[in-house]
Amino acid sequence: MDKPLTIAVCVGEASGDLLGAHLIKALKQRCPNARFVGIGGARMIAEGFESLYDQEKLAVRGIVEVLRHLPEILKIRKGLVRQLTDIRPDVFVGIDAPDFNLGVAEKLKAAGIPTVHYVSPSVWAWRRERVNTIIRQVNRVLCLFPMEPQLYLDAGGKAEFVGHPMAETMPLKADRTAAREILGLPSEKTVFAVLPGSSMGEINRMAPLFFQTASLLLQRYPDAQFLLPAATAAATARLTEILAEPEFAKLPIKMLEKQAATACTAADAVLVTSGTATLEVALCKRPMVISYKLAALTYAYVKRKVQVQHVGLPNILLGKEAVPELLQHDATPDKLAAAVTQWYDHPEAVAALEADFEQLHLMLKKNTAELAAAAVLEEAKSAH
Structure with a gap:
């Protein structure tokens, strides 16, 4: 047989x-x-x-x-x-x-x-x-x-x-109203999503920087709500510790278990650490600011080896800087907040970006x- x-x-x-x-x-x-x-x-x-x-x-x-x-x-x-x-x-x-x-x-x-x-x-x-x-x-x-x-x-x-399997499972048209309803958010509220990464190293480097940026955005948009999806139990625990620090304790940040796609779809703009998450944000058709920081020596080594103009997947796939990348020395709360504000204050730029992201979605589907x-x-x- x-x-x-x-x-x-x-x-x-x-x-x-x-x-x-x-x-x-x-x-x-x-x-x-x-x-x-x-x-x-x-x-x-x-x-x-x-x-x-x-x-x-x-x-x-x-x-x-x-x-x-x-x-x-x-x-x-x-x-x-x-x-x-x-x-x-x-x-x-x-x-x-x-x-x-x-x-x-x-x-x-x-x-x-x-x-x-x-x-x-x-x-x-x-x-x-x-x-x-x-x-x-x-x-x-x-x-x-x-x-x-x-x-x-x-x-x-x-x-x-x-x-890409993600392009198959995610809808071509993102429904912002539905995402906000799921999360219990009013349709007219100012909402930002913050994705500092999933590994402990990324969280330790990027979360404090992103929370400092949130503080600056809050000065400009006092009624803003921040969404923070956490990928794992370990990530949730570490993010909770960082948020308990005195300088972040009063931030209006809502932590979510997983739900990254829902959080991004609901947001007016997203602050995200470079990695696969940037692709997920693009497939949610949302404007984003990509950031990354490494230890100085690691960064010097990686910079020598990297062979692409952009680090963010959406920019690499579209072959242009469709969304800003603020890396290493440029990754400061002031610069990040200014870049997020640019998206929030320019809906016409967001509409053009959504069209780009729809093309990207079709390319990967x-x-x-x-x-x-x-x-x-x-x-x-x-x-x-």
Whole structure:
């Protein structure tokens, strides 16, 4: 009897679990009897996935945290490679988490198992030399952004643009009135959203700066309300501590559990730390000011390595500075408040930006899971 098609998948964190669940659903439609095995989270397990290890053990952020858990992570990686080499899946799909997954892929590819990496690392932004390493480690890369595949093709690899899942799940027209109703906010109120980032390092650097900016905005707009979505329980705890400091204790800031898209849609303007969140704000069609600060030495190193004119995803994708970026020395409360005010005081500029963001949304909106499933099956067949 033929063994069923076996697809190995490995994800490192919650966002990967969601991509993985969508991919498994799309693959099951084409191959109802397929077996899915590897490392996955709750959403993938709900789709019938067999997880050989607890996915939470891989969701470690920050250098110190990673170092502390490194022996365990390496042990899991070794065990996973050993088990998958025994199982001999038809294809291995590493979803995001490149530091973990590309190492697994390299060993499986050497053992004759086709490998796919789903979500290209930001090679277009910095450390472009990684492209050559990645195409040695995997047979194919599935990219979320349209400018990525060419880098792999130019280096002799296989890659394609499958669209961004966020562009599929978010509405093309953002409903500000509905978002305000959900959050219990009057339609005419001045509302700003503040997104200082999700990792502890980002929160510690950016939250005080953003709260100082909020104080300045409050002087200009005394009835303003600030929304602060927190991604995790740890983020909520740390933000609560910072807000309890005397200089911030009186700020009218409403903390929300997750709900970032609702908060951004409801806001007149958004102050956001550079990262994936900037794309979410763009898909909410809201004006934003992007900021980032790093330790001085890290910044000097990164600045030398960065190969793009802009750091914010909306600006990179649109190929122009559609929204202001205030980084490092320019990231001051005065400059940030002035940039937010510019948006608030110029509705005609906001209307033009909304049109740009709608174009961006359409550019990224594809049938992502279907395209990814087709590519994965193509690689699986290539081995036979």
